[in-house]
Amino acid sequence: MTATIQFSKLTAPPRRRFRIASMEALGFIDNPGTASTWAGAPTRPMIVATSQTSQSVPMVDPFTDWQPTQVGSRLLRGRVRWGLLSVILLMAVGIVAIGLWLYQRPVALAAEAMLEVRASASALPPDLITASDLNNSLLDANQGPATVIASLLTLDAHARDLFEASAMLPSSESASRTRAADAASKALDASRLLGANYAYRAAVIPILAAPQFEADPSLIALDEAARRFGEWQARFDSVRSALPAGSLSSITAELAVVSGDLELLQTRYLDALRRDDMAGAITVVEDLSKRMTIAEGMLNSALSGAQTSIQRRIDSALATIELLVG
Numbered sequence: 001m002t003a004t005i006q007f008s009k010l011t012a013p014p015r016r017r018f019r020i021a022s023m024e025a026l027g028f029i030d031n032p033g034t035a036s037t038w039a040g041a042p043t044r045p046m047i048v049a050t051s052q053t054s055q056s057v058p059m060v061d062p063f064t065d066w067q068p069t070q071v072g073s074r075l076l077r078g079r080v081r082w083g084l085l086s087v088i089l090l091m092a093v094g095i096v097a098i099g100l101w102l103y104q105r106p107v108a109l110a111a112e113a114m115l116e117v118r119a120s121a122s123a124l125p126p127d128l129i130t131a132s133d134l135n136n137s138l139l140d141a142n143q144g145p146a147t148v149i150a151s152l153l154t155l156d157a158h159a160r161d162l163f164e165a166s167a168m169l170p171s172s173e174s175a176s177r178t179r180a181a182d183a184a185s186k187a188l189d190a191s192r193l194l195g196a197n198y199a200y201r202a203a204v205i206p207i208l209a210a211p212q213f214e215a216d217p218s219l220i221a222l223d224e225a226a227r228r229f230g231e232w233q234a235r236f237d238s239v240r241s242a243l244p245a246g247s248l249s250s251i252t253a254e255l256a257v258v259s260g261d262l263e264l265l266q267t268r269y270l271d272a273l274r275r276d277d278m279a280g281a282i283t284v285v286e287d288l289s290k291r292m293t294i295a296e297g298m299l300n301s302a303l304s305g306a307q308t309s310i311q312r313r314i315d316s317a318l319a320t321i322e323l324l325v326g
Contacts, residue, residue, distance in 0.1 A: 113168040117169060118325055127155040128321075143198075152194060159188045162187075163180070183320040197303060210285075210292050213269065213284075213288075215278050216278055240255045251302050
């Protein structure tokens with residue numbers, strides 16, 4: 001673009017005519033119109049800049065030659081690292097699989113624990129029924145301890161399996177966990193009480209049998225009679241002192257009273273033999289037999305009460321297992 005500068009001619013400035021509206025309004029000017037005044041000294045030459053408009057350049061569209069292309073085909077034609085891409089995909093699939101496995105693991109563990117609980121609970125009823133039969137035979141002196149011990153060991157093992165399985169149940173299965181633990185505890189209590197009462201009965205029954213002491217002074221010497229009575233008393237006290245304190249404590253207390261009376265009974269027995277008093281010796285032997293009979297009656301009564309307590313636990317365990325297994 002070029003600019004040219006033109007200088008105007010130096011001429012006197014024209015007079016400027018102006019209107020004074022206020023003077024006209026006050027009457028100082030008769031003829032309203034225009035007034036002339038001198039504009040002053042000549043002004044400097046005016047410089048007028050003119051521009052010569054240049055020719056405009058057309059704008060070019062940057063997307064004129066753009067054509068859409070397929071990215072997939074370009075990737076296929078390029079050098080794609082398929083091994084790395086496969087590893088990344090496998091890692092992504094693995095992470096998703098691990099996350100899904102971790103999400104579903106608690107549910108799977110709960111289901112497995114519940115199956116284990118039901119399997120352990122299903123193994124208990126036959127053992128409990130056997131224990132109930134043994135409980136009914138608690139007063140039968142002919143029941144052998146070998147069968148009792150084997151049956152109770154099996155019951156204990158299955159009850160402990162159920163108790164351990166119940167501990168694996170999550171908090172969401174609190175009702176089932178409580179039932180399983182309760183059934184296992186009742187079964188263990190029944191087994192413990194049944195075993196303890198069987199052992200107590202097996203130990204006490206022999207010493208409660210009435211001793212067969214000779215009452216005829218002519219058939220036994222005094223020192224032999226003293227030896228036999230002393231051996232029986234020692235065996236009685238040995239068994240009595242070994243009895244557990246927690247089982248059938250009333251019978252244990254009664255046997256302690258009998259043991260305290262044995263010294264007096266022995267003295268009366270030997271005195272009767274020394275005096276050749278067969279009737280007196282027979283009286284002492286009968287008194288001792290009566291004391292043993294009373295103690296045996298107390299034992300049977302205590303065992304009957306234990307039977308009721310044991311059967312209550314067995315029935316409760318069976319009812320709880322039925323609710324647990326369904």
